[in-house]
Amino acid sequence: MMLVKQISVFVENARGKLSKVTEILAKNGINIRALSIADTTDFGILRLIVQDPDKALAVLKENEITVKSTDVIVVEIDDKPSGLNSALVLLRDAGVAVEYMYAFVSKRENEAYVILKSDNAEQAVKALTEGGVRVVPSKEVYEL
Amino acid sequence: MAKYWNPEAECMSREQMHSLQSERLCSKIKEVYDSVPYYREKMDQAGVKPEDIRSVDDLHLLPFTSKQDLREAYPYGLFARPNKDIVEIHATSGTTGKQIVAGYTKNDLAIWGEVMARTLTAAGGDENSVVQSSYGYGLFTGGLGAHYGAQTMGAMALPTSSGNTERQIRLMHDMGTTILCCTPSYALYIGETIRDMGLDINEFQLEAGVFGAEPWTVEMQHEIERLLNIRTVDVYGLTEIIGPGVAFSCDQECGIHINEDHFIPEIIDPETGEVLPDGTLGELVFTCVTKEGMPMMRYRTRDITSITHEACACGRTLARMKKIQGRSDDMMIIRGVNVFPSQVESALLDITDVAPHYMLIVDREGTRDTLEVQVEMTEQFFSDEVKQLEKLEKEIFEKLKSALGLATKIKLVEPKSISRSEGKAVRVIDKRKK
Known part of the structure; x- marks a missing residue:
């Protein structure tokens, strides 16, 4: 399996929005391997490579975060x-x-x-x- | 300088007005009962016959008409004259297929010219005036309404329409415009542009402005008066009734005189429909007693105000209404364009299939009204690529632009970030100063 699951998260470009996501990951013991943010004036797309993408996807969805696996x-x-x-x-x-x-x-x-x-x-x-x-x-x- | 355009009409005694309105109302009711099946059915359902209406005091017996009736009867259902007698059509801004059209006979255009001539005369105008109409020309009633008024008064009409502001200003200067007609926000913009162009307002011939078609505050009125060094007249109107000229303010700043020999006003309780006494805030209702093409019967404007029948210090006896205090529905007026949240909702539905959560933020940046549409992101539309999300924003922008006729700012927001209310959802935050 050569394809890696990346987790993409929709984040509004506003104070405190990013830490909301990292907090959920931290609470669930998910380690971030790599990340990048594509930002625009109003919103950003946080792209993450994590240890357990399926779990990350599930816990973020549970917390009503817009998330997608690519x-x-x-x-x-x-x-x-x-x-x-x-x-x-x-x-x-x-x-x-x-x-x-x-x-x-x-x-x-x-x-x-x-x-x-x-x-x-x-x-x-x-x-x-x-x-x-x-x-x-x-x-x-x-x-x- | 003539003070009134038509002193007989504008200054008649209350008794004369009562008998004139009664006479006109009774014959108009007979006419629409015979010529408009839609009204006949409504009156039959309400159990009212034309002979029950013996004076203007019986007006409350008639059923109301509303925007909904105009939509149901679209396009010709409320016209009281055959198409061969209709010489002009106007329409309100609105979602395609749901807009409201109004038909005018030659005589209706004459009435329109008359009531706008009264308005322009109240602004100090006469046959020597140069009247620049910087309202949009076309289906919108603003441009041609001011135009007909100027011509009726015998003034020179300068039909610049809206837009191309620097050219407007040069013409205003070179032609010696004395009265400017446009929306208050455009008047402010013109004033600021004159300043930015480095021109001196005292080198212009401008004396007065006739502004309306959108709500404006007293502060804004004073700001325009200072910026353009003019006095201002507040003109009120709506396409369904005739367009601008339904009512106009005088130099006493004590309300807006209603041309009630043509359009009989009532104030009702928007919940119960009960007629309210003078001085009480309620929904403004009009009955057209002289119009031929589309004479509206007890038309609910949804505008909230109060009226008084006391004579004014200016000498006019015409009833006066306050500046519009609000709406009994959720319509907003943004840059002169009527916008309903439901239009935004149906446009969004076209794109997303599922009704998304959205919020409309209305604000004013400098002199310009702005509309921001916040749309909650859903998993279905989320992408890991910025260009896809920008494409979505663009798609929503274009869809709304064609539905509303208005450029909006689209902002994608996180799910659940728009507050959910228990009862009726709050869809609009209007940050403009009232």
Whole structure:
């Protein structure tokens, strides 16, 4: 399983709205692996990679938070110049578009992870794998 | 300077007015009973015959008509004359298919010109005036109402319509406009634009303004008077009755004179329909006794005010109403456009299938009314991509723009963030100063 479940949360762009979400996750013992926020004037979309996405989804829904699960892929790249570029070139040549991405650094030295949402996840995985870039299996991502 | 356009009508004794209204009412009731099946059925149901109406004191026996009747009878059902006699149509803003249309005969246009000439004369106008009508022209009654009044008075009409403000101001300056007619908020905007253009208001010929079609406060009135260095007349009207000119204020600032030789006013209790005495706040009701095309019988305006029949220091004996104090329904007037929350709801339903929770925030930024529509996000429409949510906002914006004829600000909010009430849901927060 190469596709990773990302949790997306609708947050109003107002004081205290973000901590409401993190509080629910904290209370339920859910660890956040990586996150990014896309913000506009009025609202933001909080995107999370967590240890247990199904549980996170359930507890957030219970608390009447607008939440959605999206399939993304996680790519392992060398923590050095051109590391990200080589992966993106592969996707470009395969005709895969990137909707958004964000990165986090691994606990292991010299490795970084990039989370990618593309318009065609299957094809993205194929192009990257064939080009010698490692796509991290979901199980490994949740345990990072 | 003529003080009144038609002193016989505007200053007649109460006895004369009573007998004139009675005579006109009795013959109009006979006419509509014979020519409008919709009214005949309503009167039959209420058990009233035309011969039961012997004077204006019997007015309360007649059934009311409402916006709902106009919708049911749409488009021609309440017209009392055949189409060959109708020479003009106007319509209120409203959801497509639910708007209200009114038909005018040649004589109706003459009445309209007459009552607007009374209004413009009260503003100090005469045949030497240059009257700039900066209300919108078209289905909206504002533009042409002021236009007909100016022509009836023998003044020069300058039909600039609304918009293109700097060009309006140049014409106002070059043509020597003496009376400006528009919505109060547009008057403020014009005043501010004159200042921003670096022009001196004292180089203009402007003497007075006739403003209406939306609620405005006394503070706003004084602000416009100061900014444009003019005196102002408050004009009241609605398309169903004739348009602007149903009533107008004089220089005594003591209420708005109703042209009651044409439109008989009553104040009723909006709950019980009972007629209320002078000085008591209630819903304003009009009966048209001279109109031919679409003479409304006891039409409920939903506007809340009170009236008095005491003579005014200006010399007019016409009944006076207070500035509109509110509405007995949930209609809002935003930048001169009538907006009902139900219109917003049905537009949202078109997009989402399920009635979403929404809240309307009405405010005023500077001189401009604003309408913010807060819509609660649902799982169905949520996306992890900003562009999808922006697309949704845009879709709601366009839908509302075509339904309301008004640009709104759309704000997506979290579920359950709009308060739920036990009884009737509160859908509107109006932050504009009353």
